[in-house]
Amino acid sequence: MGSLLQILLALFISVIGALYLLGSFRRRRAGEPPLDKGPIPWFGHVLEFRKDTAKFLQRMKDKHGDIFTVQLGGFYFHFITDPLSFGSVVKEARTKLDFTKFAEQLVARVFGYNSMEIEHKVLQASSTKHLMGDGLVVMTQAMMSNLQNLMLHSVGSGDDKQWQETGLFTYSYNIVFRAGYLALFGNESVKSTGTLDKAKEIDRQHSDELFKEFRKYDQLFPNLAYGVLGPSEKMEAERLKRLFWSTLSVQKMRSRDNISLWVSDQQQVRDEQGMQEFMQDRFMFLLLWASQGNTGPAAFWLLLYLMKHPDAMNAVKKEVEEILRETGQEVKRGGPLIELTRDMLLKTPILDSAVEETLRLTAAPVLTRAVLQDMTINMASGQEYKIRKGDRVAVFPYIAVQVDPEVYPDPYTFKYDRFLTPDGNKKTDFYKGGKKLKYYNMPWGAGTTMCPGRFFATNELKQFLFLMLSYFDFELKNPNEEIPGIDIRRWGFGSMQPTKDIQFRYRLRF
Template identity: 45%
Template sequence: MLTSSPQAAQAGTRELAWISPLRHLRRPGEPPLDLGSIPWLGHALEFGRDVASFLTRMKDKHGDIFTVLLGGRYVTVLLDPHSYDKVMWEPRTRLDFHAYAVLLMERIFSVQLPHYDPSNEKAKMKPTLEHSNLQALTDAMYANLHTVLRGDPAEAAGDWHESGLFEFCYSGLLRAGYLTLFGVEASPGTLESQAQDRTHSANIFHTFRQLDLLLPKLARGSLSAGEKDQVRSVRGHLWKLLSPARVATRALRSSWLESYLLHLEEMGASVEMQGRALVLQLWATQGNMGPAAFWLLLFLLKNPEALAAVRRELQCILCQPGQPVSQMSALPPKALDSTPVLDSVLSESLRLTAAPFITREVVVDMALPLADGREFSLRRGDRLLLFPFLSPQRDPEIYTDPEAFKYNRFLNPEGTEKKDFYKGGKQLKNYNLPWGAGHNQCLGKNFAIYSLKQFVFLALMHFDLKLVRADEEIPEFDLSRYGFGLMQPKNDVLVRYRAQL
């Protein structure tokens, strides 16, 4: 999530389709067609500069379904959330969600897996993220967050420290997530082994971050010569750090990791390819966690009322076990499921900042029925794109002041979760889609939510955390991150923090 031969064939077909005068025309029953003014490229440059602004302009011009030409590809965009289920539950024989994922796996991570079947992989990995396995992961994550955030003697001294909030969140969550999934230095842990875990996980994060910064260009094939050299070097280093041989030496490896390695072996993946696949999984499992925590904490720090409400709720968790944060080995499971205010804050933060693409390849000529009774013809070889960031998440018909952060937007007056949102007078099933839906539902959603809650709990209850500048503006998005999950900021925001003694 390098162009293989099927994709290359599709691209060649698409170029011929552009040359053919028949494809210049919209057939009866097809969505509005907008070719742009540049042959073959079409709207690719504008799409690449700012996806959200471009698609908003197209929606204003054509309505909630239209087809655009993007670099030789015809992409039909659907922005009607009432109709999303029609796409997300369509069988692979008509709308395929595997081909694009395989394309990006190879282009970004150089991963080529024999007989790869994402549906089969999800079915095998799902039990490792549920029930007792989920509880084991959650407990391990809390312990590793302690190691990363609280374990450094300099951090525990009670002195003030200054850091970028994005760096603080991304580093803390990715390092703890890595230790949780891939294992720790020793069990039981000692002060020395925990110090080694902090050093090793910091190396993993800083190396991973170099690749992450180039990920949008990697995906779009727009790296400079120097950047290509950097990617080769960084990927090679990560492959060594996460090689099966190195991972095998670590203690307390998760059942998720053991099952995934077994799955790779059963597929016939080479040892080298297994290491590459583990780097892919590090990104897939951890790449959005830090950015999600950054936006959530920043919105809270900029909204005193919301921050006070969340702190009151988290204080109740502290009261339950009757012990200070420093002595808590885990958060009570019931407590993690009893935070309606924090749940609303998380939903609102994700509504404002989660911007993944949901894509399908059109496998056969087909009719796509919409919820309002309309029906549109789709052509084999085209791509279908949903962009929930625009609708429902930023849709003014669904949300009042959709650009504003409102911490209680997903709360009813009595404190229960609010689920009734409407568009066109009809209640929406899909009113917020940061986790995907249908065949694209995030497999690790519950683990991710628990991890974010634990991180926020420690950040707010163990640390005094404040903005260096109270009047700090919310940073703009790095527009190149549209389509890859959580948006990242153009610039970091400085915070001061110290451990509460």
């Protein structure tokens, strides 16, 4: 799950990127005075940025240093690429650097949702209450119940003993999305079906149908964000939005059981604020997209990296088995299904390291702020840069720190224990230029836009992996097939997606 505002900020800079093809582009050093003449289009760079944002920004970093400026769609964007200087952005007061106004404008344009004045406050308060602490205990239980329904409903029935073959990305995204959707937006009512088994069956069918529609929207999203949908694609995007507005409508939500307090609280606040129901329906789709668009792809990468690295798989599997033994649980024919609590999920340092390494390699959000008043950016080098009101400040942690070979030797190689100390505890000491980094891995963003759902999202990944390792045999169809590349169209949207799926097969152990 990505923070709603964090994802929207990434979306903002991506949409602004569409203006490269229509407007101007120019690079300059930060602090350079305003241009005397009109903007100069650098069409070669325009195409390079549009084709591969990360590659372009890396080249600008190599050429211009720790801070450089590009003019995008009428705004000066100051990119800070020195992780030792990130605090200048992350810690700055919102009176100087703001992240809400242009996100609200974008949401209205792309989703048709008009934000409340207290939008950020409501989101933060509800997320802190229900996706952390005691609230996280409840959400973890709900996620576990729905994962069991989707993955293990046929345990003991004699079904699914044969190998099933499918795409690993499709499978991982499907299961995690559907379980997360049901945990957040509730289950089919037992009153309407008569029996719990029938309600669970409808949940399986309904969530699978919804996932297929969500993937259609998900695949359209990059071009939708860039504003380059063709006529037929625009019609399809509109159809999908209306479908989700209907499916997630306030009226239909009232008939469902087990709706999370995270969702119901936000609906209640909007109702109390006098928001019309049709606008609340649009918010629910926005909430679904923001909450479920990243965890499934992350689950794919985690499972794939473990399958491609047997030492990592063995270490994580051993840890999973030890946790189950410590809690007196055993996976066996005819036995009860295992239960994973939040407390159990706090005792997995090896898995935690594997998750963090996966996110380091595959999560690429953009952190953006609007400059509300003239100010100075203080770099760790001691240099100062004057930034003008109306400009933008941006950080792209992926190239700035997450794949920096000085911080992470051999940065593009998956090392499951990279975030472990020699004694097996969490490692937090990473250095740049001999100085310890505070912001060494930023898949969840940082500061006031740091994802408040990060603990729930991490638990989703870990629960999915626990069940896969405990109940299934699985393997890649072609063990020698290379790990697919990253779909560069999705830079800035959070968890990256692969350029192609990779086939695997799985079966229940009993």
